[in-house]
Amino acid sequence: MQISDPYIDRQGFLNKLPASFKFTFAIAAIVAAVALPRTCWRGYAVIATLLIGLLVSSRLPIWLIFKRVLIFEPFVLVAAMLSIMQPHGGTVFLSLILKGTISLLAMVTLVASTRFLDLLNLLRRLRLPGILVTNISLMYRYLFLLLFEAERMGRARSSRVFKRERWRIWHSNATVIGHLFVRTSKRAERIYAAMCARGWKV
């Protein structure tokens, strides 16, 4: 599992900008790309150049950013395939891919240059319900821990099992998930006690 925090710690100017500013800019770029008329190819080029310019000038590793965009590109492609079987399908297909890719680039740039905690604070300031933000914060705090735990359990299991039968893998994976849930709810009880000890209130 190669999932890790997408934040890239660089001393570029994008990293130093306040999160609210970057968030607004990213949303503006995405909304612009989404709302552009389908055949306004020049518009797409302008937004894409702007984003890439920002990337280059703020010393973010551009190939890493492109790689991350490419990881999600297949989803855009598959979804866009659905649109090809209709009149002007080719144009719609191409414009969907461009819109999707530009939006991906904007989002990937945003999360690479902004700490997730800053984004969470922003959500809180945007008056999202407290329970939801608390929930996402807790999720962020324990996400990598649980991913690591699941990976460890999977490795332990595969080192003890010789046969790799398909049905067996389904069953053992499901057991790993079940085990993970049991551990998770036990951990949640401990966390609640620790939170109360530190004076937490809803």
Add this chain to the structure above:
Amino acid sequence: MHIPDGFLDPKTAIASGVVAATGLGMAIRQVKRTFPSSRIPQMGLASAFVFAAQMLNFPVVGGTSGHLIGAVLVAVLLGPSAAVVVMSSVLILQCLMFADGGITALGANIFNMAVVAPLVGYAAYRLLRRILGTSERARFTAIAFASWISTVAASIACAGQLAVSGTAQWGVVFPAMAGIHMLIGIGEATITTFVVAAILRLSPDIRLASDGEQSKTGLRPLLGYGLVVSLGLVLFISPFASSWPDGLEKVAEVIGFSSAVSSKAVIPSPLADYGVQGIASSSVSTILAGVIGTLLAFVLSFILARIVTHRKKEAASHS
């Protein structure tokens, strides 16, 4: 099923954002009212758990593999309202942290996978439990079928949004999405059933929210959830499923943002007012396929439940 940016037109994005926010808001209120504060961390950890569980790959034929979605799993474990909050958190984090799913489509994604999937699945689960009784086998049959139908329902809502947006034609996108997800739903049903069986085996004293007194959700929240889900389905699907006027267009006109949002100057869609052809003639076969698929899924659910309960008995007799 994560819709990327650019696949929804403004009116669909806004409409699904509104129904998603309504559903999520109701769920949050319900959680605040009925959840003891000791379970708030459990909800947060359950969100992380769903994300981690989604990362485990289940091999299918060839090189392809699937993974758990988890809506019904969480609904059965923690209750429907908590499931809506948990699945929404997962989708928001996936969108804001990993750019998975577009931010302009976040409302639509939350509606499909965090409102429709857990609520439709949970409703099916409760209904089946009432019909089939309280035995172990009935429980697992209900879980399996609920997982299947929640996956299919979410995919149909997604197909409707794409078609209403003019991104794809209903005649193409509906059979493609529903057909594929009828198969994916079988995987989801298998994994969910196995996972719940594993949890009950590993910690027999665990209390499923769907069994305790919390299962008796009051009438008002149930009514509200039903209204939100059906409102969304009416907006996104009824334009194709019947000869009624386009619900969303109608609402847009009534509220008055149709001229502002869907004006052709902003988005000159080549498909504006493009009629969906061949629906009337093929509607009978579509319904037939749906009925056969549902019956098959039910039979498979029953078989799955048999396998799981049989396995449990075996384990019990060995020990």
